Amino acid sequence: MDRELDLCRRRAAELGAVAVAVELSDPSSTRSAMESAIxxxxxxxxxxxxxxxxxxxxxxxxxxxxxxDTFDINVRAMLLTMQVAATAMIEQGTGGSVVNMASMGGKVGSPQQAHYAASKAAVIGLTRVAAMELGEHGIRVNCICPGYVLTEMGAATRTPEQVAEWSALSPLGRCAEPNDVAAMAVFLASDDASYCTGEAMNVTGGMVMH
Ligand SMILES: NC(=O)c1ccc[n+]([C@@H]2O[C@H](COP(=O)([O-])OP(=O)(O)OC[C@H]3O[C@@H](n4cnc5c(N)ncnc54)[C@H](O)[C@@H]3O)[C@@H](O)[C@H]2O)c1
Structure with missing residues (x-):
């Protein structure tokens, strides 16, 4: 599900998946897209x-x-998708796993990102309470706190000097690639993470260790 339907369709075709258009700032679009996907x-x-x-x-x-806008898309939409998915998981009686994308910003923040940092701290809080309430149904809820990931986000303003500066903050000496974060999502989704819930897992190359 994404608002970029063409991109979503291309990815879905590669994976043998289903593409669904959604506008996450719109609660009714969010709920109906979830129901359609499920x-x-x-x-x-x-x-x-x-x-x-x-x-x-x-x-x-x-x-x-x-x-x-930041809270509607980064936090409120997450509440709505979790409500639809968890209701279906409870009806199925099969349990399930929810992985929410937070950020290192939700733990430490960055100048010029007060709204973003606050929204990602909210994701961490939402994840913890969802884990507390849904655990009895066998549903695990975790979030990921990536550091600097070289994606489209921020690409328009990102300079090579900044990438070098951010890389130096990591003991591993580099920024994250999307696959570093995807691997954590796959782990949390899988039964390998069967006793992890309510966690805010860092994928920051050691920039944040708590
Ligand atoms: N890139 C980073 O450095 C970084 C660091 C920490 C956390 N994150 C988080 O990781 C997640 C993925 O970010 P990314 O770096 O891949 O960003 P991105 O901008 O490359 O991708 C974001 C995706 O969200 C979709 N989207 C945005 N608003 C939408 C809306 N209203 N309705 C439907 N879809 C919408 C976009 O179409 C796009 O496909 C985000 O939650 C981001 O906050 C990113």
Missing amino acids: GSLGGVDVLVNNAGILRMAPLLDITVDDWD
């Missing part, structure tokens, strides 16, 4: 909430619209 797949065992937005602005310049 219907097409014949059930749901794993939900990965990966989509998110980052808008940079100094604290004193953050607008109410930027704050609301």
Whole structure:
């Protein structure tokens, strides 16, 4: 599910998966896309909430619209997708796993990212309470806190000097690749993580160790 349907369709074709259009800032689109995806797949065992937005602005310049958009997409949509998926998982009686994308920003923050950092701290809190409430149904809920990942997010403003500076913050001397984060999501989704729930797992190359 993504609002970029063409991209989503291409990826789905590569994977033999189903592509569904969603606008996560719209609650009714979010709920109906989830129901459509679950219907097409014949059930749901794993939900990965990966989509998110980052808008940079100094604290004193953050607008109410930027704050609301960030929370609507990064946090509220996650509540809605979890409500639909967990309801289906409970009806199935099979348990399940939810993986939410938080960020290192949700633990330590960064200048010009107050709205983003607050939204990702909210993801960590939402994940913990969801884990507490859904555990009795065999549903595990965890989140991932990536560091700097070289994706489209922030690419427009990212300079080679910044990449070098961020890389030096990691004991491993590099930024993350998308696969570093995907591997953690696969682990948390799988039975290998059967006793992990409510966790906020760092994938920061050692930039954050708590
Ligand atoms: N890139 C990083 O350095 C980094 C670091 C920490 C956490 N994260 C988190 O990882 C996740 C993935 O980020 P990314 O780096 O791949 O970003 P990205 O911008 O490359 O991809 C984000 C995806 O979310 C989708 N999306 C955004 N708003 C949407 C909406 N309203 N409705 C439907 N889909 C929407 C976009 O179409 C896009 O496919 C995000 O939650 C982000 O906050 C990224």
